[in-house]
Amino acid sequence: MPSSPSSPSSPSSPSSPPRDERERLARAALTRVFEPGDERGGRWIREIGPVELMRRLGGTDGSPQSLKGMTAARLAGYRLRASSADPGQDLVDVAAIGGRFVCPGDREWPSQLDDLGDARPIGLWVRGRSDLRLWALRSVALVGARACTPYGAHMAATLAAGLAERGWVVVSGAAFGVDGAAHRGALAAGGATMAVLACGVDVAYPRGHAELIGRIAEQGLVMGELPPSDHPTRTRFILRNRVIAALTRGTVVVEAEYRSGSLVTARNAQRLGRYTMGVPGPATSGLSAGVHELLRGEGVLVTDAAEICELVGEIGELAPVRNGPVLPRDLLDAASARVLEALPWTGVMDGRDVARSAGASTDETLGRLYELHSLGFVEREGDGWRLTSGRTRDGGARRGGT
Template sequence: MNQHAAGEAHAEQDGRAGCDDRERLARAALTRIFEPGDERAGRWLRETGPVELVRRLGTADGSAERLPGMTSVRLGGYRLRAAAAEAERDLAVAAAAGGRFLCPGDREWPTQLDDLGDARPLGLWVRGRSDLRLWALRSVAVVGARACTPYGAHMAGELGSGLAERGWVVVSGAAFGVDGAAHRGALAAGGATMAVLACGVDVAYPRGHAGLIGRIAEQGLLVTELAPGDHPTRSRFILRNRVIAALTRGTVVVEAEYRSGSLVTARGAQRLGRFTMGVPGPATSGLSAGVHELLRGEAVLVTDASEVAELVGGIGDLAPVRRGPVLPRDLLDAVTARVLEALPYRGAVDGREVARAAGVTADEALGRLYELHSLGFVEREGDGWRLTPRPVRGEDARRGGT
């Protein structure tokens, strides 16, 4: 193998076939300069390319001022950040933490993120051994309230484990509440889970989830737009939600108030043409009010992992048929059931009366009555037949009992 071919093979193994070193360094630097989801920056990047954009921001030749929408105030802020950006150092820090930096066009880049247009991530910092593109192809987001109820935590955990058992990657934000329960459910089932962070891949936030985030890094994937060492802000939490929505096949919301970041994720998913689902809760709970508002619109009501998989999956991902408990009388054939229904709730009747009420011959009625007797439904009383007495409860109580 010649040197050029060897280099291409190495690049393919590292997930770098679509991005050369100069572009990779430039995009890594830009994650230090621009905030996630900056559509103006995305337009400049699309029009100039990452290397040229970094050059313009770092020089005083007047080229940066000519960018559409650029102002002196903005440019001053960008240049302060550009001066402090050290892309090679950031790449080394990420590598030391077991991470890597992906660019659009890389083999591992999830192309569904391109649906975000100019708000597409400049690049992604990823920590974990698995292939992000392949995992994202069969992924579902489970999001919801941080201060969730025990019901919300239970439902998120059940969804996480159930989806993982069905081969789906569970995506969430590693926050307290619903996020953490969904991740733990997937991990408990030995499944795959991915956390999209609002901080660097080497930062454990929230600190109370340091252990969980470490487990996800070992067994799953951590994904972020922010450079190593960056810490979360309120706006970064909101902006990372668009990545969760675009990355996955669908979003399930488990408990959310009217002003919830989880609803931002769900509505972002709707705009992108992804499936949006909600788990209902008590009508009196403020934590379910936002979910119920979604369900009044385009969201689909789901109650377990099989219903989620049926919606977002392909042929064969069908939820089981829902039905109530099977009662002993449900197993009777039609004629025998009709004979049983011909008996009154109180008292005994002659076999001929049973035959007339059931619309069968006397001999047929007698044969069926003996069958019902052997099954414990009826008993003899002199020359007549009556229903076997049983405790008065439920519907029987409303009918007067037997």
């Protein structure tokens, strides 16, 4: 291996890199050896350290027994990958596009990723000028169907813009559909957004989102577990979702079928103790069926950014109280409302009959009727009273009225 890190047992010399740099090189190399989320590899890193693990994988004197749970066939596969890893060149390549490699223990490392245990990322390749740890502290994931409906795209963009305006970072996967709409909504609001890729951060995938990914790298952050130039696969997309779930305070699913990667993100979020939310859709829409199933369980229904912030935010970040419109009748006192209710929908009623129906004295009823007359609720016709022409008891316009 061209840039193989040395053993931790070997003494440092003026020509050898410091220990933290050797660990960075080892972790960078291991991102080419192990697939994302490989818990076996994560356990070995935890038990013997990345430098020693690369020494055993890169040497010729190792044996299957040198690593717990390793078979000869698996060892051969790992060694084949390790032999072609060039972490020094990978670090140069990512720096050339304005990127960096962030490792556990770095100041910029988001510690919430440690909740993944041995499945946490070996490290993250990152593009963008912002601080990953600080942005992740106040972030929300917005995910959903690739083949989303116009409703789904509208809701994703609207929610993202609302979150961005409230100072939240929108995290998604840069895919077509809901992901792209979420990123664009945040960018349009001048807010912050992060894209977690299932490939190298120098690879624009999907190709149709090359411009969008470039904008995210300029205004926000693009990151992934895979080293530069690595390509996406189906399993890498699925495994990428655990990072989105762990990185953020909560996950919002906008549209998703029963079999959807977005639901994988939501289930990961639930297992990690994060908030899981869903945006309802038409009951007849197959693209909302998975979301509705989520809402039947532990998912929380949300319809706008304020409701999301109320759930994942700090004390005091409350959504406004939802009320229907205040009708003119709502402003009447109880006695006047009772007199108004006594009048028939059509026709004229004598004042005494109104008093009898309202259960009040004649004098009090007449006083209330004149008050209602001045407010426009009733009108007088001869010796009787009726509802104002074209108006209902609540003070609104009657159907077909003026």
